[in-house]
Amino acid sequence: MNDDVVSTYIEDNGQxxxxxxxxxxxxxxxxxDYDFSTNPNQCSGNVNHETWSLxxxxxxxxxxxxxGKFEYAYQIKKGTSSExxxxxxxxxxxxxEYDRNVVALKHVFRKM
Structure with a gap:
């Protein structure tokens, strides 16, 4: 069995x-947080106020x-000026939610 890491980055959010x-x-x-929609009139974003620490x-x-309050710890795998x-x-x-061989999730953040 392979130990896979899957990315949560999705470039398609409809309109x-x-x-x-x-x-x-x-x-x-x-x-x-924007939900996926094919109708641009249904694209209201829900703003969540959270905290981060390094x-x-x-x-x-x-x-x-x-x-309640939940903490999530992530290992930084790569850091550049753009992502x-x-x-x-x-x-x-x-x-x-995932196949049995998936052991970790990867999140990609890109600078806007």
């Missing part, structure tokens, strides 16, 4: 903009939801 992750100073993260090569995102790539092992909840 809607791609999701935006705005990493600001002092650990502020504004995440504008320790060595580990990026931690803290997300508040109605069900950075992070990776994390699958959580138990995510394991059900």
């Amino acid at each position: 809607c903009p791609l999701d935006v992750f705005d990493f600001r100073e002092q650990g502020v993260l504004l995440n504008t 320790s060595g090569s580990t990026l931690t995102l803290t997300v508040s939801t109605p069900n 950075f790539i992070i990776q994390a092992p699958l959580s138990k909840a995510q394991e059900e």
Whole structure:
């Protein structure tokens, strides 16, 4: 069995903009989440206020939801002036969504 890493980067969001992750100073993260739609009139973005922190090569995102506060730790795999790539092992909840050989998720962020 191979240990695969899959990317979550999707370049097609229909007529809607791609999701935006705005990493600001002092650990502020504004995440504008757009759902896929073929109708540009249905492209309203939901802005989530989150936080981020960096320790060595580990990026931690803290997300508040109605069900509580959750932390996600990612290893920075690549960082340049135009993009950075992070990776994390699958959580138990995510394991059900992917093939058995997928062990990690990769997220690609590109500078706008």
